[in-house]
Amino acid sequence: MSSEANGLQVDLGAVLDRHHVGDVGVPAGPELLAFANAVEVGDRDIEDARRRLAQVIGEAGALEAAAIIAAFNGLVRVADGTGIELDEGVFAASAHDREMLGINRYAGAANSAAVTLVPGAGQQGVGSLFG
Amino acid sequence: MVEEAQLAAVETLGDPGDWLTGEQRIAVWREVRDSNTNELDRARRAAVSPTAVDGTHPASAALEAAAVEVVHRVASDSGRLTRTWADQHIAELGEETYTELVGVTAIVTVIDRFHRAMGRPEVPLPSPVDGPPQRVRPSGVGDVGAWVSQTTGETRANVTRSLSLVPQTNQLWRTLVDSHYSRGPEFMDLSWDRPLSRPQAELVAARTTTLNECFY
Numbered sequence: 001m002s003s004e005a006n007g008l009q010v011d012l013g014a015v016l017d018r019h020h021v022g023d024v025g026v027p028a029g030p031e032l033l034a035f036a037n038a039v040e041v042g043d044r045d046i047e048d049a050r051r052r053l054a055q056v057i058g059e060a061g062a063l064e065a066a067a068i069i070a071a072f073n074g075l076v077r078v079a080d081g082t083g084i085e086l087d088e089g090v091f092a093a094s095a096h097d098r099e100m101l102g103i104n105r106y107a108g109a110a111n112s113a114a115v116t117l118v119p120g121a122g123q124q125g126v127g128s129l130f131g
Numbered sequence: 132m133v134e135e136a137q138l139a140a141v142e143t144l145g146d147p148g149d150w151l152t153g154e155q156r157i158a159v160w161r162e163v164r165d166s167n168t169n170e171l172d173r174a175r176r177a178a179v180s181p182t183a184v185d186g187t188h189p190a191s192a193a194l195e196a197a198a199v200e201v202v203h204r205v206a207s208d209s210g211r212l213t214r215t216w217a218d219q220h221i222a223e224l225g226e227e228t229y230t231e232l233v234g235v236t237a238i239v240t241v242i243d244r245f246h247r248a249m250g251r252p253e254v255p256l257p258s259p260v261d262g263p264p265q266r267v268r269p270s271g272v273g274d275v276g277a278w279v280s281q282t283t284g285e286t287r288a289n290v291t292r293s294l295s296l297v298p299q300t301n302q303l304w305r306t307l308v309d310s311h312y313s314r315g316p317e318f319m320d321l322s323w324d325r326p327l328s329r330p331q332a333e334l335v336a337a338r339t340t341t342l343n344e345c346f347y
Binding site for chain 2: 081
């Protein structure tokens with residue numbers, strides 16, 4: 001959604017391929033993915049990954065990336081720990097992508113088994129979250 | 132903004148909470164850190180199913196065994212939690228205590244993960260403040276389809292009300308998320324003016340959720 005608003009063609013499959021740290025259609029994408037992977041799975045040196053990221057987007061950008069990685073580590077635990085359902089609008093809008101990308105195989109998918117689609121719900125989309 | 136929010140959270144976490152004492156909240160933080168190297172957690176993560184691994188987490192001085200189990204599973208393998216597992220622990224702990232355990236686990240994970248990402252040492256655990264927890268169940272909560280009661284009625288997103296059963300913890304949690312990511316009304320701007328563009332921020336978010344196998 002934000003990629004469309006910014007005129008980008010993002011390879012969502014590559015984003016969700018946990019091993020991929022190459023180009024995905026977002027500026028500084030390889031450095032951002034490498035940094036996230038370094039922090040989360042330790043497959044590379046965190047200091048080196050952050051330094052490379054900062055060289056591309058600056059120290060403030062690297063700090064913001066660290067903050068978002070941290071925030072989403074909390075968000076996934078709250079979402080999965082409380083068993084919330086996927087919101088109707090996102091459920092509808094993401095149906096095709098979830099199936100194509102294998103996200104429906106995640107254990108948490110069971111929490112949204114009772115979500116029903118309402119007409120027009122897909123228009124709401126991800127942008128309604130957190131606001 | 133990020134560092135100020137973190138500092139405020141650290142200073143608050145030792146206070147008595149909604150249903151946990153200050154000592155118990157700090158004990159949660161200790162268990163979250165233990166989960167990084169805990170052998171049982173490591174074995175469960177490596178298994179096809181976490182239930183295939185024998186073993187239990189013992190009670191600590193401040194937390195009963197069921198509470199320790201909740202913290203370790205949420206901290207180390209949240210993507211494979213199930214309703215059956217949650218129901219069992221909610222029945223044992225009460226849904227308010229269960230919810231606060233999840234919330235405090237998430238909050239301290241945010242703090243520790245940020246420090247890890249920035250190459251900084253872990254913050255020292257704050258000293259617990261004596262006193263009883265509030266133990267007040269808020270009005271207007273009920274079954275909204277999640278594992279625990281939450282604010283009923285219209286909501287912008289389920290994730291924004293997920294900890295509404297424990298208002299004090301929820302406020303701390305929402306402040307952290309807002310400062311680290313969403314920034315209030317700015318979130319609706321798909322081309323915001325920040326050090327990371329919106330697509331870059333969403334890229335980092337998407338990869339982080341993927342690595343944690345989170346459906347939501």
